[in-house]
Amino acid sequence: MFGVNDNLNDLNFNKKIVVLPTDQRSGPIYFGWSASPFGQCLILLQSDILVGLAFKHNRTKHQIETEMKNQLSANTTHFKSLNTDKKAYNIFFNHIPINISFDGNQLQSKVWKVLLAIPLGETATYSHIANKTKNSQAVRAVATAIGQNPIAWLIPCHRVIRKSGSLGGYRWGLEIKRNMLSNETKI
DNA sequence: ATTCAACACTTTT
């Protein structure tokens, strides 16, 4: 369908994202690895709603799978593998809206919603996000919550950088964060 | 550039 680092110029950054409530999903979580413009990615779906998106970096696929399954296991512990290539194409290149759903603790949910509002081509600082969620004194906790974003790229936690201008961290490796940002800002 | 303490929230013991 497409190869790693292929078609970067056709990437659909301005994807419309529909956030559905968690009660819209049930049953097993389907998961699979597919190629993406940022390397191999792990896609997790429940009721055909995207509930997880992760990228391969220096950890093994098995480690990443375990980590994501653990994170999502509040909803179900039943996982089934699936060919996710078509879904990957829809996520990264198609101009159709994509349904996502997430549930976290109180802080996480607040933070993830705020992340969704960072416009394409812009960045925010960790303290900026903390202000937005009325947790201005809890920057470190907010940063932790940002790092736990289960749907990488679509929930653009890669747009959050340090106040000093340095990149800060990224759960899936700084290479990928750098990649995403440089592709966005050159638009 | 590197260290250090303070922040507050979650997770782990």
Add this chain to the structure above:
DNA sequence: AAAAGTGTTGAAT
């Protein structure tokens, strides 16, 4: 119930 661990920050070195 207490301690440990954070994708930070600002100040001091």
